[in-house]
Amino acid sequence: MEAVMDVWKDLDWSPLLISLKTGVVATFISFFMGIYAARKVVKASPVKKAILDGILTLPMVLPPTAAGFFLLLLFSRRRPLGILLYEQFDIKVVQTWLGCIIAATVISFPLMYRNARAAFEQIDVNLVYAARTLGMSETKIFWKIILPTAGPGIAAGTILTFARALGEYGATSMLAGNIPGKTGTISQKIAMVIQDGDYVTAGVWVVIVILIALCVVFFMNLILGKQMKNTKQW
Amino acid sequence: MGISIDIRKNLGNFQLEIQWKSEVSRIGILGASGCGKSMTLKSIAGIETPDEGQICVDGKFLFDSGKKVNLKPQQRRVGYLFQNYALFPHMTVEKNIAAGLKGSKAENQKRVQEMVQKFRLDGLEKQLPGQLSGGQQQRVALARIMAYEPDVILLDEPFSALDGFLKDRLQLELEEMLQDYLGIVIMVSHNRDELYRFCDELVILDKGAVVVNGDTKALFARPRYKEAAKLTGCKNFSDVRRIDAHTAELTEWGIILNLQQELPENCTSFGYRAHDFVPIWGERRENCLKVQVLSKAELPFEVQYYLQTEKQSDVNSANMQIQVKHSGIEKDSSTVENVISWFIQREQQPLLAEKGLPDYLQMVEERCMFLE
Numbered sequence: 001m002e003a004v005m006d007v008w009k010d011l012d013w014s015p016l017l018i019s020l021k022t023g024v025v026a027t028f029i030s031f032f033m034g035i036y037a038a039r040k041v042v043k044a045s046p047v048k049k050a051i052l053d054g055i056l057t058l059p060m061v062l063p064p065t066a067a068g069f070f071l072l073l074l075f076s077r078r079r080p081l082g083i084l085l086y087e088q089f090d091i092k093v094v095q096t097w098l099g100c101i102i103a104a105t106v107i108s109f110p111l112m113y114r115n116a117r118a119a120f121e122q123i124d125v126n127l128v129y130a131a132r133t134l135g136m137s138e139t140k141i142f143w144k145i146i147l148p149t150a151g152p153g154i155a156a157g158t159i160l161t162f163a164r165a166l167g168e169y170g171a172t173s174m175l176a177g178n179i180p181g182k183t184g185t186i187s188q189k190i191a192m193v194i195q196d197g198d199y200v201t202a203g204v205w206v207v208i209v210i211l212i213a214l215c216v217v218f219f220m221n222l223i224l225g226k227q228m229k230n231t232k233q234w
Numbered sequence: 235m236g237i238s239i240d241i242r243k244n245l246g247n248f249q250l251e252i253q254w255k256s257e258v259s260r261i262g263i264l265g266a267s268g269c270g271k272s273m274t275l276k277s278i279a280g281i282e283t284p285d286e287g288q289i290c291v292d293g294k295f296l297f298d299s300g301k302k303v304n305l306k307p308q309q310r311r312v313g314y315l316f317q318n319y320a321l322f323p324h325m326t327v328e329k330n331i332a333a334g335l336k337g338s339k340a341e342n343q344k345r346v347q348e349m350v351q352k353f354r355l356d357g358l359e360k361q362l363p364g365q366l367s368g369g370q371q372q373r374v375a376l377a378r379i380m381a382y383e384p385d386v387i388l389l390d391e392p393f394s395a396l397d398g399f400l401k402d403r404l405q406l407e408l409e410e411m412l413q414d415y416l417g418i419v420i421m422v423s424h425n426r427d428e429l430y431r432f433c434d435e436l437v438i439l440d441k442g443a444v445v446v447n448g449d450t451k452a453l454f455a456r457p458r459y460k461e462a463a464k465l466t467g468c469k470n471f472s473d474v475r476r477i478d479a480h481t482a483e484l485t486e487w488g489i490i491l492n493l494q495q496e497l498p499e500n501c502t503s504f505g506y507r508a509h510d511f512v513p514i515w516g517e518r519r520e521n522c523l524k525v526q527v528l529s530k531a532e533l534p535f536e537v538q539y540y541l542q543t544e545k546q547s548d549v550n551s552a553n554m555q556i557q558v559k560h561s562g563i564e565k566d567s568s569t570v571e572n573v574i575s576w577f578i579q580r581e582q583q584p585l586l587a588e589k590g591l592p593d594y595l596q597m598v599e600e601r602c603m604f605l606e
Contacts, residue, residue, distance in 0.1 A: 124318070124320065126316045126318060126320040127320050127322060127323075129276075129279070129281045129307070129314065129316070129320070130314060130316060130320035130322075131322075131333065131334075132280070132281065132306070132307035132308055133279050133280070133281070133307045133308075133310070133312055133313060133314040133384075134313075134333055134334030134378065134379070134382050135308045135309075135311075135334045135336070135382060136308065136333060136334060137308065144333075145322055148324045149322070149323060149324060151324070
């Protein structure tokens with residue numbers, strides 16, 4: 001117990017901050033991109049749908065390290081895109097916090113996309129037709145009818161996306177590395193201290209992660225519960 | 235005022251080919267399930283696009299494949315009442331009604347209030363659709379359409395999912411609500427009663443094509459086509475052979491009809507409604523069928539007899555003999571098809587109880603339908 005208290009007192013909180021920041025930003029990006037992609041795919045023709053769906057789901061099916069490999073190929077400063085970003089815009093991806101975000105976004109994106117798509121496909125198509133005959137523009141229909149009706153599915157997708165982004169390890173370690181105070185996320189911290197045999201510090205971080213996870217799930221269920229009570233399932 | 239439609243669309247298993255024109259404001263489309271009724275409505279609303287043709291409302295082309303005109307549903311000013319009402323489940327009654335309004339907040343608020351008053355939705359403004367009864371939902375759906383002031387309102391089988399009592403109430407309510415609406419209302423249904431009470435003109439569809447259209451009451455009296463007669467509820471048909479201008483043989487029923495009126499030349503089929511037979515006891519009179527009771531079904535307000543004519547019973551016994559010989563073959567389906575139905579109202583039943591089953595059923599000339 002004393003050992004735990006000692007670790008707690010001298011704990012470097014930067015991994016928590018980095019993980020949370022990365023999780024929030026990645027979820028934010030995945031949220032919009034996932035919904036946008038879902039909307040496009042739902043409306044696409046069957047063949048296009050199958051191809052798009054395959055590509056968009058790939059990051060979820062691939063081992064994260066394989067995704068990390070592709071990301072490195074893309075953003076390495078020895079590759080065209082990496083060079084372009086660095087020389088033209090002074091943007092570095094590899095070994096930076098931006099790398100953390102990109103890795104977490106790419107890996108968590110399919111969860112958002114797939115959940116949003118499933119939610120969209122369950123919507124009563126007559127609602128959309130009715131909205132059209134009432135003169136609502138397609139944009140308005142999307143934001144005012146489709147999105148709210150798909151609310152529960154989208155919220156569930158958002159939780160899963162955030163959880164995945166928060167815990168991302170494989171692709172992050174390859175693209176962003178584990179630079180303490182910069183790109184060192186909780187997952188990487190746990191892996192690192194375990195390699196050093198420091199089980200107490202690892203345990204403390206595991207408990208913190210569990211608490212965050214519980215908070216997120218509890219909070220989201222609260223919102224969902226409220227919505228479910230008023231929305232009648234059809 | 236007026237609507238004219240001339241569209242074609244390939245629906246895979248059949249070809250939709252709808253063509254009709256109407257100048258009245260209450261139109262009904264009658265047809266069996268899957269005959270293309272809903273597809274026709276959806277084409278008018280712009281939810282579905284026909285392969286080719288024209289749709290014109292009050293001189294305005296909503297769709298014209300020749301001129302590449304295809305207005306979006308948003309631009310057509312056509313309201314659509316869905317069978318399940320399609321109310322937005324997450325929006326309150328107020329918000330549902332306001333969904334299609336474009337004006338300023340104050341204007342919209344005023345319009346919503348008007349609709350709430352008119353459709354007797356006071357006190358329900360903040361409720362969600364899921365908390366409303368079926369009747370209230372229908373009123374909200376109509377209020378939402380009317381707030382938007384469409385030129386045409388389409389009713390897609392508005393009552394088919396309802397039970398008898400509620401259905402009756404809602405029909406009455408819908409008629410009241412639409413009474414002062416000046417635009418065109420088109421109602422689609424497979425129920426002839428709904429359409430008979432509601433529509434001035436009727437379009438009868440069968441397998442994706444218009445069989446006949448015209449004044450509702452005239453069509454029920456003289457459907458002209460066998461398919462139309464069937465859809466308006468006629469149950470008894472026989473093939474007919476024209477002998478001369480005033481006599482015809484009903485070949486399947488085995489009798490000769492003598493008529494005052496002149497027989498149309500191109501008729502191939504004869505129809506007679508189950509309610510229109512007159513029971514005769516004693517002497518045979520003109521245009522009488524001698525029948526034999528096959529079975530009887532008691533309904534709440536009438537009794538339905540299933541009958542067989544003399545000729546049919548001969549044929550049937552002949553069939554029976556054949557079947558005995560080839561005792562593997564299936565039962566001849568024509569025996570069921572050619573059964574004659576006779577409805578007798580409750581008030582007439584004492585007479586039947588007293589005198590027994592009639593010897594003959596007479597067909598009244600004015601009720602005879604000669605069909606193509």
